[in-house]
Amino acid sequence: MRVHSYTAEDDRVARAIAEYCLARLSMDVPLDQTLTPQELLAQTGQTVLPEGLGGDEALRLWAEVLGPACLSVDHQRYLSFIPNAPTKAACYFDMLVAASNVYGGSWLEGSGAVHAENQALRWIADLAGMPAEAGGTFVQGGTIGNLSALVAAREAALARRGTRPLRWAVCVTGETHSSVKHALRVVMDADVVEVPGDARGRMTGSALRSTVEALDETVRDGIFAVVATAGSTNLGIVDDIAGIGEVAREHHWWLHVDGAYGGAGLAAESVRGLFAGVELADSFIVDPHKWLFAPFDACALLYREPALGRAAHTQHADYLDPVTVESDWNPSDFAIQLTRRARGLPFWFSLAAYGTDAYRDAVEQTLIVTRATADLIKRSDHLRLLVEPDLSVLVLERIGWTPADYDAWSAKLLADQIAFVTPTKHNGQVCTRFAIVNPRTTVADLEMIIDSMR
Ligand SMILES: Cc1ncc(COP(=O)(O)O)c(C=O)c1O
Secondary structure (H helix, E strand, C coil): CHHHCCCHHHHHHHHHHHHHHHHHHHCCCCCCCCCCHHHHHHHHCCCCCCCCCCHHHHHHHHHHHHHHHCCCCCCCCECCCCCCCCCHHHHHHHHHHHHHCCECCCHHHHHHHHHHHHHHHHHHHHHCCCCCCCEEEEECCHHHHHHHHHHHHHHHHHHHHCCCCCCCEEEECCCCCHHHHHHHHHHCCCEEEECCCCCCCCCCHHHHHHHHHCCCHHHHHCEEEEEEEECCCCCCCECCHHHHHHHHHHHCCEEEEECCCHHHHHHCHHHHHHHCCHHHCCEEEECHHHHCCCCCCCEEEEECCHHHHHHHHCCCCCCCCCCCCCCCCCHHHHCCCCCCECCCHHHHHHHHHHCHHHHHHHHHHHHHHHHHHHHHHHHCCCEEECCCCCCCEEEEEECCCCHHHHHHHHHHHHHCCCCECCEEEECCEEEEEEECCCCCCCHHHHHHHHHCCC
């Protein structure tokens, strides 16, 4: 069969791809541009054909058309959403993971990979002060991590109380990530109890307590968890995890800490204190593909009591049960997944190769740049810093600009290949934000962007 032989053509194309990868890893990447479906079709034509294009032509199309039509999220002036800035080691090891095609769902099939992933998870669990028994798995992203944790929380509540309430409910704030609210409303059909945030959108223990005390008893009865955000996406603010955790303990609610973006801050001494109380978490997530320098896609999902994750997520089937032994550490048992690539391996390799001190320093570097830029903004007559940063997100207003001005400025920055910075909203007002997770981003980079707003 042509597709499973390894011919001279395969060898040539494989080497060309390896060359392409090495060049991409060592170059200063361009930002690149989004194209429309029509523009892409005009350049590629139909690529999936009965006779095949041949590897050389398919690779040419990637290198000349498709690749440049994907924004480089690892560009040092890509500051929108939450960027991604993988280490070189994590990227080149990802190539090895692909070539090895490791099955990461069970210990039986992937013990070496799962062992390595678990050591990387242990580093995170230790940073969070979770107990020695804590553990979990790497899932696709924060969305699946949050959903898997909340499903485990609900199953644990059901097992404890024995009956379902009228409606299940979870306490969140306006700044809680959309993936949590989507998981609750759409996937789990559970209600959202919104706790008002403080002036910076932060959930505090006292606001949680007073919100819940004011609820109708039937609503309160259905609460099974509270989600604390350790680094809100838009503002980078960390909730009062200790205060929230105390209220959660009193009510026997599950405390889930969503550190998808900000959890990486645990590695940095200068902000560690903001996370006080994270050690109380029943579940905790952090995305290495956000601020822990791993390529897409990887979310570390940790349970204080992994048995509760397993009770919720182990799939049973005649063909699975004889091989998925409960005493084995099967990553599939801890989340909404069965087949999985060993997606934690690039992160593990990079941690193992560079050491955790390098991670600490890299996270601190982004915080240093954030603070210096916050000072720059405060000194700029044309700008106003809207929220004092906790972590590495800056939200700012260009005084006098309309939403259309932000759009035009943002589009021009990208068209000129200077930066990718998009508008956002804060308290209903259009503004912009810089999310700084790339240690290669410099204060000079940010100065250039600030100057472009004059
Ligand atoms: C706080 C927070 N939680 C969850 C998510 C969702 O993560 P993902 O996009 O990896 O699914 C994000 C994404 O930005 C986030 O910032």
